[in-house]
Amino acid sequence: MQALAVNVGDLKKVMSNVKTRGILGEYQLENILEDLLTAEQYAKNVKTKEGSDDKVEFAVKMPASGDRDKPLRLPIDAKFPKEDYERLIIAYDEAVPDKIEICRKAFCRQYPQKCARHPGKALIVRKTETGLTSSVEKIPLAQIPVHDTLVKIEYSTLNYKDALAVSGKGKILREYPMIPGIDFAGTVEQTSSDKFKPGDRVILNGFGVGEKYWGGLSEYAYVNSDFLLKMPDGMDARKAMSIGTAGYTAALCVEELLSSGINNNSAPVVVTGATGGVGSFAIALLKQQNIVVSAVSGKAGASDYLKRLGASEIIPREQLMREAKPLETQRWGGAVDTLGGNALATILAECHSGATVTACGLAADFRLNTTVMPFILRESG
Structure with a gap:
């Protein structure tokens, strides 16, 4: 039994890796489709939406209806949004209605695969018994506190407040651990807000970000959409920051x-x-x-x-x-x-x-x- 427990623990570690879990899921799904369908009845790595380069792993060819010339394609993806699901369960346990709604929408939509597979790097400040420590770490999205909009950050700036936060010379940070960075510019990856849509270019300044909310010295950030501004025409993220x-x-x-x-x-x-x-x-x-x-x-x-x-x-x-x-x-x-x-x-x-x-x-x-x-x-x- 002890050996079994060790093996189960090792398997859990393997499956906690998003990329590994995705590869195994894709392999198993392909085996299922091969067993049930002929090669002509499904396709792999298919673009199902005109004008988009996004692909699904598999698409089952469905009979066309009416006067449609092209067959319908039913997209199937092997990946389960485990991190979003876990956040949703935690939100239900905490019984916070607003957080439940945000997590529910995130779970239903699923965040982009490239975010799930590649946890972003961030400068994170931690409080220890001997003082503050800061280091660049890989931060899985599941560990980032949830808000209604996920932004892929392209640029941030190093401000006076950030220097105080990292050095510990000023009582800037309200929570630990904390990612400093009081501003950033980037692109919306996912949102449940009506104010923005994926692909929107945005800027953030202030609102306690980098002090009480995880901030801009990171590759990704979940933020309240009320904090964001649409980037003006003619400006890019580098110019903004x-x-x-x-x-x-x-x-x-x-x-x-x-x-x-x-x-x-x-x-x-x-x-x-x-x-x-x-x-x-x-x-x-x-x-x-x-x-x-x-x-x-x-x-x-x-x-x-x-x-x-x-x-x-x-x-x-x-x-x-x-x-x-x-x-x-x-x-x-x-x-x-x-x-x-x-x-x-x-x-x-x-x-x-x-x-x-x-x-x-x-x-x-x-x-x-x-x-x-x-x-x-x-x-x-």
């Missing part, structure tokens, strides 16, 4: 400045963290609008780079890191700040009346020691 979350954030900041009335007649706009992703994009976007930009950086050798982007002057970061008075000499018509802390407090104290400040980061400090004076006396916002 060349812009990434940093460019998206910078664009939102610049849009807010422009909508508030910043123009080329205003005082300069100050951009902190200028060599970072948000800062660099913000400088370039402001320059396109003919707005004078003062770039703040702590990197001594960055002047040429920042001036090529469009900065008119380079300000050492130390000038803003001091403890500011409630009101300082007016300098700025607006700001894009990624530092927080004393830098943001100093900027607020130095803004002109009616200036707009967009604060989108806390690279220096999450605390803000300031007063209401700039908001009352200069109507900064």
Whole structure:
């Protein structure tokens, strides 16, 4: 009995491999068809849908009806979507209606065979007794938390949050294990949502992905379809992630400045963290609008780079890191700040009346020691 148990355990290990299970199933199905039908009654590796390159393993030729010239083909596939089935059973055990519905639709549709046969690689962060570990691993789809849309990821970007998540220096991750990556671009492989269909090109930024939901530093991701945007015409995944979350954030900041009335007649706009992703994009976007930009950086050798982007002057970061008075000499018509802390407090104290400040980061400090004076006396916002 002990030997039998060992053999059964070995067989279970073999059958847990999706590719092996598929090969065995295909072999057995072909034997069954050979026993029951003649060679003319079925075909192997058949395209059953016009305009599609997808093939089924076998198709049984059915008699044509009416005035059809071509015989009907009944597609038969040997593979059982074991992982989807197991997720469905778990959902029923947990008695979560929304999860049951998502898993049921996924089980009925089955995900593409290429995904099932080739588990994707991902950078995964785990919490251990001694701290955090991170490694690139093969992650079977069955292990990825289920949401209504499966995306084949082509590109992601490495953001400041991702660096904090992997290094453990910031309390970014809410769950473990976790795949970081707060953005990605790719193609929908499977969905139960009415908003998308397989083949749609999509982009994701934020929504807690890479923090509390498994993220973009992976080849595949299950995500909530509400988090996705259709990729604009003329853009591909590489271009989208060349812009990434940093460019998206910078664009939102610049849009807010422009909508508030910043123009080329205003005082300069100050951009902190200028060599970072948000800062660099913000400088370039402001320059396109003919707005004078003062770039703040702590990197001594960055002047040429920042001036090529469009900065008119380079300000050492130390000038803003001091403890500011409630009101300082007016300098700025607006700001894009990624530092927080004393830098943001100093900027607020130095803004002109009616200036707009967009604060989108806390690279220096999450605390803000300031007063209401700039908001009352200069109507900064």
